[in-house]
Amino acid sequence: MPPLIPLTRRNSxxxxxxxxxxxxxxxxFAATPGGGARGRVGEREVAVGTERxxxxxxxxxxxFAEKAKSMAASGATPVHVAVDGKVVAVLAIRxxxxxxxxxxxxxxxxxxxxxxxLTGDRREAAxxxxxxxxxxxxxxxxxxxxxxxxxxxxxxxxxxVAMVGDGINDAPALARANxxxxxxxxxxxxxxxxxxxxxxxxxxxxxxxxxxxxxxxxTIRENLFWAFAxxxxxxxxxxxxxxxxxxxxxxxxxxxxxxxxxxxxxxxNSLRLKRFGR
Numbered sequence: 001m002p003p004l005i006p007l008t009r010r011n012s013x014x015x016x017x018x019x020x021x022x023x024x025x026x027x028x029f030a031a032t033p034g035g036g037a038r039g040r041v042g043e044r045e046v047a048v049g050t051e052r053x054x055x056x057x058x059x060x061x062x063x064f065a066e067k068a069k070s071m072a073a074s075g076a077t078p079v080h081v082a083v084d085g086k087v088v089a090v091l092a093i094r095x096x097x098x099x100x101x102x103x104x105x106x107x108x109x110x111x112x113x114x115x116x117x118l119t120g121d122r123r124e125a126a127x128x129x130x131x132x133x134x135x136x137x138x139x140x141x142x143x144x145x146x147x148x149x150x151x152x153x154x155x156x157x158x159x160x161v162a163m164v165g166d167g168i169n170d171a172p173a174l175a176r177a178n179x180x181x182x183x184x185x186x187x188x189x190x191x192x193x194x195x196x197x198x199x200x201x202x203x204x205x206x207x208x209x210x211x212x213x214x215x216x217x218x219t220i221r222e223n224l225f226w227a228f229a230x231x232x233x234x235x236x237x238x239x240x241x242x243x244x245x246x247x248x249x250x251x252x253x254x255x256x257x258x259x260x261x262x263x264x265x266x267x268x269n270s271l272r273l274k275r276f277g278r
Contacts, residue, residue, distance in 0.1 A: 034120045034143035034169050036079075047082040050120075052141070053089065054080055064090040066124075077121045095129065102133045104203040106154045111210060113162075116154075120169060129253050147173040151156075160163045164206055181206060211274055219273060220244030230262045 002018060008055055026039035026046065035056075037047015047054060051061045059079045061068070068078035068090050071212035076092035108115055113266070116137040119126045141152055154161050163170070163177035166185055171193040174180030182194035185201035198205040238255050242248040 017135075036145075044083050045085065050122075051078070051080055054082055056138045057085060059085055061087045061090075063087060069124070072122040072124035073123055074127070075132070079123045097129060097132050098202040100202060100204040104207055105133050105135060107207040108210065111207065113210070114159075116150075118142055118163075118173065120144075120146075120152050144172050148176050151176050162210075164203065165194075181209060185272060212273075215276055216273060219270055223269055226269075227266060229263065230258075234262075235257060 003025070006090030024041050026041050027039065029039035031037040032049070032053060032152055036047060038045070038047040038049075038057075040046070047057065047059065051065075054061050059082045062084075064078075064087055068080070071078040071090070071092040074092075074094075074157055076094040079090065079091045080087050080095055081089040092149055105115055114137070115135050116139060117130055117135050117252070118139050121129075123138070123140040126138050130136070130138045144151065147170070151163065153160050155178070160179075161177045162179040162181060163173050164181045164183065165171075165174050166183045166187065168187050168189050171187075173189055173191045174182060174193040177195065180194035181189045181196045181198065183201055183205075185200045191197045196209055198209070232238070234250075236242075238240075238250045240249055249273060
């Protein structure tokens with residue numbers, strides 16, 4: 001069996017052409033979310049996907065089981081390639097942990113948030129990545145519907161769930177979570193399904209979003225408190241409640257000025273959010 005060729009560029013067709021490898025278009029293409037894809041290339045039936053998905057189609061990948069296991073243990077996701085119903089190769093796909101990911105996870109933990117990995121990758125690969133970034137709760141080998149079930153289970157526990165994702169398989173979970181956050185490099189489907197779309201790739205923006213949302217809610221509560229306090233005090237005085245006992249009456253001009261100052265104080269307090277993160 002020839003050795004696997006590592007692809008170092010995002011465009012695999014360009015990489016193949018650079019290595020003088022022939023490429024061909026597929027027809028009758030069909031994809032199964034979270035499983036794999038199959039199609040016809042020339043006169044051959046080609047399927048690419050997970051071992052479990054191939055098994056459901058009656059294709060045995062047992063000959064590559066040990067290789068796939070060692071790939072997963074190293075943090076890569078094994079993807080099997082079958083031609084005419086026979087597995088001929090296994091590809092190792094590895095997600096590089098972005099710079100700052102571990103620091104972002106640590107910041108979320110310090111904020112009192114519980115971080116969970118929901119992934120369709122094999123457990124060995126998911127646990128390897130989890131160890132690298134410092135996450136203890138790993139739920140692997142999940143289909144898109146499995147991610148929905150995991151989110152529903154957390155919500156039944158009374159938790160407010162924020163889902164961070166970037167792929168097509170993450171879109172249903174992003175829509176189901178209390179807050180869906182799509183990272184900047186995500187697919188259009190994920191961005192449309194999410195409530196928040198980060199402009200940059202990576203996780204470093206997630207703690208910022210959480211901190212900003214908390215500061216915004218605190219500002220709203222402050223504004224409501226001072227607005228209620230002002231009206232509770234100002235309306236009775238304007239109505240003359242102090243006049244019988246103290247002879248104090250509020251001039252309409254002063255009342256109008258006080259109302260304007262109340263609005264200015266609320267707007268000014270809100271404008272402080274513009275300086276957040278600077």
